[in-house]
Amino acid sequence: MQIVLSDVGHRFDGGPWLFRGLNVELRSGRVYSLTGPSGTGKSTLLALLAQWLKPAEGIIVVPKFSRAGWVFQNPHGSPHRSARDHVALPYLAQGLSPREADRRADSMLDTFGLLPSADRPFRELSGGEAQRLMLARGLASSPDLFLVDEPTAQLDRKTATAVNAAISAIVATETIVVVATHDLDTRDACTDHLRLQAPESDA
Numbered sequence: 001m002q003i004v005l006s007d008v009g010h011r012f013d014g015g016p017w018l019f020r021g022l023n024v025e026l027r028s029g030r031v032y033s034l035t036g037p038s039g040t041g042k043s044t045l046l047a048l049l050a051q052w053l054k055p056a057e058g059i060i061v062v063p064k065f066s067r068a069g070w071v072f073q074n075p076h077g078s079p080h081r082s083a084r085d086h087v088a089l090p091y092l093a094q095g096l097s098p099r100e101a102d103r104r105a106d107s108m109l110d111t112f113g114l115l116p117s118a119d120r121p122f123r124e125l126s127g128g129e130a131q132r133l134m135l136a137r138g139l140a141s142s143p144d145l146f147l148v149d150e151p152t153a154q155l156d157r158k159t160a161t162a163v164n165a166a167i168s169a170i171v172a173t174e175t176i177v178v179v180a181t182h183d184l185d186t187r188d189a190c191t192d193h194l195r196l197q198a199p200e201s202d203a
């Protein structure tokens with residue numbers, strides 16, 4: 001899959017332009033960092049890619065039946081359900097048998113260093129484990145586009161390092177991954193880089 005942005009710019013309600021002139025092709029199998037000073041519109045661009053918003057100018061071409069998945073700053077899970085259940089659920093929803101769903105879930109948990117925590121309830125996971133679980137669960141849904149907003153913003157350095165290692169472990173050949181971040185280590189964990197900048201003038 002490919003998403004093409006041509007001369008994309010955005011501003012809210014006639015306000016100042018956040019960014020303009022964005023020309024990029026996003027491709028499956030790549031993990032894009034999205035960086036830029038605070039307020040340059042990183043979260044806004046994620047919302048544009050998810051088609052929650054329309055760009056104020058330019059065109060974003062997204063294949064018709066594409067599905068987007070999100071991971072936000074704060075991990076949300078079911079407190080009493082195990083880590084494995086969180087990841088198995090999307091596989092069950094795809095029609096796999098419970099046994100196969102668990103097998104696939106364990107393989108995904110292993111990718112993110114969470115296999116030892118597979119049986120632990122969500123409420124007992126640390127912040128970094130919970131965030132890695134969100135990445136594992138999100139990818140288990142096999143989205144065409146996977147949008148991750150500031151995954152390490154709430155984490156201490158050591159925990160952030162584990163999350164960044166998980167990001168660099170993402171191998172999703174069918175998925176475009178975009179990670180908005182201020183964390184230079186998160187940026188370095190990605191395969192490609194997008195940087196937003198405020199336009200020089202609002203002309």
Ligand SMILES: Nc1ncnc2c1ncn2[C@@H]1O[C@H](COP(=O)(O)OP(=O)(O)OP(=O)(O)O)[C@@H](O)[C@H]1O
Pocket residue numbers: 012018036037038039040041042043044045
């Ligand atoms: N729905 C909205 N209506 C009006 N203004 C908005 C809306 N959403 C965001 N903004 C403004 O657009 C600007 C860009 O916000 P956005 O959250 O996309 O930036 P960001 O680069 O992700 O920032 P940060 O790095 O601080 O998270 C901000 O000034 C914000 O207040």
